[in-house]
Amino acid sequence: MNVSYKWLQDYIDLSGIEPAKLAEMMTRGGIEIDSVPSRNLGVTQVVAGLVKTKEKHPDADKLSVCTVDAGTGEDLQIVCGAPNVAAGLKVPVAIIGAELPGGFKIKRAKLRGVESQGMLCSAKELGINDKLLPKEQQEGLYILPADTEIGRDILEVLALDDSILELDLTPNRSDCLSMLGVAYETSALTGRPLTLPNPAMELVSSGEWAADRLKVSIGNPELCAHYSARYIRGVKIGPSPLWMQNRLIAAGVRPISNIVDITNYVMLEYGQPLHAFDAAKVAGGAIHVRPAREGEILVTLDGKERNLEPHMLLITDAEKPIALAGVMGGLNSEVTDDTVDIILESARFDGGSVRRTSRQLGLRSEASARFEKEVDPGRVLEALDRAAVLMAKYAGGEVLDGVVEAGAANVEPVVLKIGLERINKFLGTEISLSEVETIWSRLGFHTVKTADEEWQVTVPSRRNGFNHDVDLIEEVARLHGYDEIPTTLIEGPTTIGALTKSQTIRRELRKLLSSAGVYEAICYNVVSPARAALFPNLNGSLEGAKPIPLAMPMSEERSVLRTVLLPSLLEAAAYNQARKTNDVALFEIANVFHSAETTLTKLPSEKTRLALLLTGNRAASAWNRAAVKADFYDAKGILDLLFERFGLTDRISYKAAQPENFHPGRTAELTLELANGSRSIGYVGQLHPDLQREFDLGDTFVAELELAELYEAVDATIKYRTLPRYPSVARDLAVVVGTEVAGGALVAAIKEAAGELLESAEVFDVYTGERLGADKKSVALSTVYRHPERTLTDEEVTEAHNRVLTKLEQSFGAELRK
Structure with a gap:
């Protein structure tokens, strides 16, 4: 403002x-x-002058030699090149010694041999933004009104001394x-x-009632609580007075005509938007406020055709829409030079409705900005009267008696109770009773004393946003002075801030993945429908989840909320490889959005996921080694690192899987053991070759996990244990089993059979060959035994190890390889 x-x-x-x-x-x-x-950008000694004569320059076709009366006591000869200069006009005159914006000084000069004793000025030369001037003033000299006093300082004439x-x-x-x-x-x-205007006192009776010429009705009171109108007849369209134009320009509003300028002037003065209709173009002398109908169209004052929707509020006459309520008028009811009678509108429209219409149509206006914020609903009639008085005065109109209106004009004021003790306790001050009462008075708040040092405060309608007594306390603080409020130490119990469990886990995940050489990606939450459908198996419990469309998407590629993270990482990898960054390791921790509904009737479920992508080389080539490509075990190894950090290694299992768009032989499903049973939390594997080709990628390994289950399973308590004081005993074994037996199953069986003496067990080699047979493989495992409080004997280790061999033989038909 x-x-x-x-x-x-x-x-x-x-x-x-x-x-x-x-x-x-x-x-x-x-x-x-x-x-x-300041509006004065450096103008001095510029006055209003009269062009008395205009002669053609003897040696220049585009120059004129003018005789000008600038109020100096003698006529000045000034050479001017402006196309609109003419005898009889009053214009700004920069006399000898004057200075214009930019440090430009006016001196006596000769132009093509003719002496010039000053300069006739345009608006731009005076530092005025000519884009805010009426169109006829935007080129050439600034033409002043005919009644402008000759010799008067132009700073006063154009209100530049402001x-x-x-x-x-x-x-x-x-x-x-x-x-x-x-x-x-x-x-x-x-x-x-x-000192405030009192327009009601200036209205003069015309002897004819506006209600005889106009009818008003409201079809949706929830969106328009009050609509009022006045009828002004016999107006003469022309420019508004210069003082009004100056004020509009100062506020950043371009003057247009006296009628339009008055509506804008009163809007700036009262905050109440108004609109003027040409009464001859309002069919049937009837105005009806209603929502738009499906398929209705309105051409607004900016000349653009607007397709309307049922939630948009319209002003209509007996036949057609004539305005978008609170946003912009229609071209079909525009005030033009031929307008004689005016219907002047002042109304109270719902701010939410105006905001939605304005935003959807991309049509912002000074009126919509005020209606959106519901500026003083109590000034609807007062602003209407003020504009009517100005139209009678500056457009020669006659205001018909009475206001034609529909809806309730009364606005229920907000009434709040507050006491002096609460104010001082809240602010930490010792403000006196009399000072608070003075503050209420200066604010214009009506107060009634309900008890000793307590008030019932009625807030005027011009101040919105008052819902609680703390809003009143803020007003006391403002008027008392923020810098007068003493600084005090915080009192009362304090709580040490801390991260939640889920925040702690996510922070640790980011740290671990970054230390493993993986870069974090931040991708759009919106993708195309085709991308959203790439990995249906990753939708978890909502396998029928449908992508949630945006109401106003930026493009088709960004039109639905993502249900999985991997498509975004694939786009990021493809983007990098297209720019010769071939070795890509990315992760993202973000939310996905699931709903089983096509049309949302409730909020979708929002789940946090971790996605991982590796492609290209794990290690670049060097003088002493060849490049090493990333593979499935790199992706799995990174996940194992995370599970080990959170103490979940024994509760995670991998099993072969064939989800859609994954490689059928190089993918595993991850299962997490929880207190209420096992639960699938995601997949790790290689992309299907067809999908790799679609994104123009080489072998690419990905993983995507649900984090909610990890949050549940992880014990956030930090546990410490002493370093082992007693030696361990290592025993290796190699067993021949069927190729279908997973190494993880062998490790699990060993842990079950060995008992509490076993410290660790892991696979360190797998061998297949003709000597073993086509359906056999040799798996070499390393086991470590240790007792925390004493040294183990060979007999104890041998007994535990024999139990392991027996378990493997019974469960998998394993044969000990010699």
Whole structure:
């Protein structure tokens, strides 16, 4: 919000308070002022002048020699190249010695042999943003109104002797989206009284009632609580007065015509958006507020055709839509130079409805910004009267008697109770009773004393966002002064912050994977439907999960929420390899989104997953070694590292699997032993060759795991044990078993049979060959025995080892290989 300092002085006496000082007071009071630029960018000695004569330059086709009265006592001869210069016009004149923005100084000069005693100026040469001027003023000289006083300083004429307060408002201070709101705030901060417009006192009876020409109705009171209109007849369309144009330009609004400018001026003054319809274009003299119908179309004032949807609120006449409520008017009811009668609208539209319509159509306006924040619903009629009075005064219109309205004009005020003790306890202050009452008075809050040092406070409708007594306490703090609140130490019980169990596990996962040489990727949460369907087996318990579409996707490639992570990592790997980064190791920890519904009626389930991808070489070539390609066991080894860190090695098992889009012979399903049984938590394996070719990748190994089960299984308690004091005994054995027997099954059997003396068991070699037979393999295993409190005897180790051999023979038909 840009606030003109001079305009603000219409409502409050600011003598002795310079713009910079006022900006500091407002910032200290909780409304941040970004900057206080001056409208004068360096103009001196420029005055309003009259072009008395215009002659063609004798030696230049595009130059004119003008005689100008600048109020200096004698006429000036000025050479001008502007195409719109003409005798009888009043324009800005830079006399000898004047200075223009950029340090440009005006001196006596000769142009093509003709003496020039100054310069006639355009808006741009005065430092005015010509894009904010009426179209006829954007090229050539700035044409001043005919009644402009000759010789008057142009800074006063164009209100360039002004400063602009650029307010950076938070959402709860929408009251300051109006000049009156800023005036109320300034009054509260300075303690100075306000002088406010009273338009109702300026209305003159016409002897004819507006209700005889206009009818108003509301079809959806939830979206439009109050709609009011006035009828103004006999207006003459033309430019608005210069003072009004100056104020609009200072606020960043381009003047258009007197009727449109008045609606914008009152919107800036009161914060209440208004709209003017050409009454001749409103069929049947009837206005109806209703939601749009399926397939309806409206061409808005910007000339664009808008396809409407049923949630959008419309203003219609007896035949057609004529405006998008709270957003923009329709081209079919636009005020033009031929307009004679005006229907002036002022209404209270639902902020949520306006916001949704504005966002969906990509159509932001000053009006929609205010309706979205529900700026003072109590000023609907007051703003309507103010605009009607100005139209009568500056457009020659006659305001018909009465307001035609539908809905409730009354707004229920917010009433809150609070006591002095709570205020001081909350702020840590000792503010007196009289000071708090003074603050309520300066804010314009009506108070009734309900008990000793307690009040019932009625908040005016211009201040929204008041729901609890702490909102009142904030107002006391602002007006008392934030810097006056003493600094105190925190009292009461404190709780040491800590990570949750899941946060701790995720942090440790990231650390372990990074130390293993894997880079973390952060990918989009949205993918294409085709990518989302690549790995249906990874949907866990929701195998029928459907991708959840976005309402407004950026593109088809980013149109649904992902149900698995791997497609995103595959895209990242392909992206890297296309840029000659062939050795890729990536992981991602992120959420996936599952729902069994096509059309969502409830929130989808959100699950945290870990995904891993390896492709290319695990180790690059060097002078003393060849490159080593990544393989299945690299991916599995990284997972084993994680499981070992979290103490889950004995509870994880791998078994061969053939999920869709994985290599049928190089993939395993991971199962985790939990208290309530075993549960599949994901897969590790090689991509199917067809999918590898689709992404233009070589052999690629991936894994994706559910983390919820890991959170449940991991014991977050750190356990310590002493280093072993007694020696271990190692025994190796090699057994011949069928090729279908998994090494993990042999290790599990050994642990079961050996008992508590066994410290570890692992496979260290597998051999197949003709000597063993086509369906046989030799598995070599290493076992380590140790007792924590004494040295083991050979007899104890041999007994345990024999139990292992017996178990392997009975369970798998294993033969001890000699």
